[in-house]
Amino acid sequence: MNFLLWQQYFLGNRDHFDHLEWKDSQTLTALEKQNISQSIRQFQRGEHSEGKHFLQFALRMQDAGYMNTVKLFIKEEQDHAAILGKFMETEGIPKLGRDWLDTIFRRLRKLTGLEGSVTVLLTAEIIAMVYYKALFNATRSAILKQICLQVLKDEEMHLRFQSYTLECLYKHKREFASIFSRTVHHVLMAGTIFMVWIWHYRVLRQGGYSFLQYAKEVWKEFTGCQHMITGKADNQPASSIKKKLIRESNWRA
Numbered sequence: 001m002n003f004l005l006w007q008q009y010f011l012g013n014r015d016h017f018d019h020l021e022w023k024d025s026q027t028l029t030a031l032e033k034q035n036i037s038q039s040i041r042q043f044q045r046g047e048h049s050e051g052k053h054f055l056q057f058a059l060r061m062q063d064a065g066y067m068n069t070v071k072l073f074i075k076e077e078q079d080h081a082a083i084l085g086k087f088m089e090t091e092g093i094p095k096l097g098r099d100w101l102d103t104i105f106r107r108l109r110k111l112t113g114l115e116g117s118v119t120v121l122l123t124a125e126i127i128a129m130v131y132y133k134a135l136f137n138a139t140r141s142a143i144l145k146q147i148c149l150q151v152l153k154d155e156e157m158h159l160r161f162q163s164y165t166l167e168c169l170y171k172h173k174r175e176f177a178s179i180f181s182r183t184v185h186h187v188l189m190a191g192t193i194f195m196v197w198i199w200h201y202r203v204l205r206q207g208g209y210s211f212l213q214y215a216k217e218v219w220k221e222f223t224g225c226q227h228m229i230t231g232k233a234d235n236q237p238a239s240s241i242k243k244k245l246i247r248e249s250n251w252r253a
């Protein structure tokens, strides 16, 4: 395992929200606010974590490089929560105290050790890749669009980071145990697709997704991660940056 490149990547990305132009922001329309408020509250809640259990699990790896990288990763996720929180404050949307879907994800992460935690996190991040695209399309607020775009850039790299970690962890397992873990991940992903649609379909629909389009796109991201986990696709940050820029320019077009 070598997390040096990942550590460098996260260190270089610490200013990821510095470019945001808060002054030019257009406030949400009444309809947008109605459509996205509850949903954005849940995602903001989900982004925030002190990462205590994740850090404890990471410590057991006895790999200082991984530990340092996880700390930077947790900080990046806290930035997502903070920036969404700031946006919500400017729009008068209150933060969510407790959310049962978030509680389920947190409990799953606590109960399942490092591999389970990374798997659950990756599942949520795969959903985020589609959700923030929908949110981007669902609003005319310039600042919210900027936030979505940056979160998408970050999350795309998180998918690579978690996939690389799982690849490293699976290498130490017997083949049947890896197959079992990946099967469980397929089931978790499928269940999450349904749960997230039930609770966030308004934003997803407003963002231009039917259920099938949403499920198909999430599954495409999931398949991409499976390829990275099994070593069939690149999961390192350096060579991915060029691809990321190409993908982003295609998406913007």
Ligand SMILES: [Fe+2]
Binding pocket: 047, 076, 077, 080, 151, 155
């Ligand atoms: Fe995030």
Ligand SMILES: [Fe+2]
Binding pocket: 077, 125, 154, 155, 158
């Ligand atoms: Fe993430």
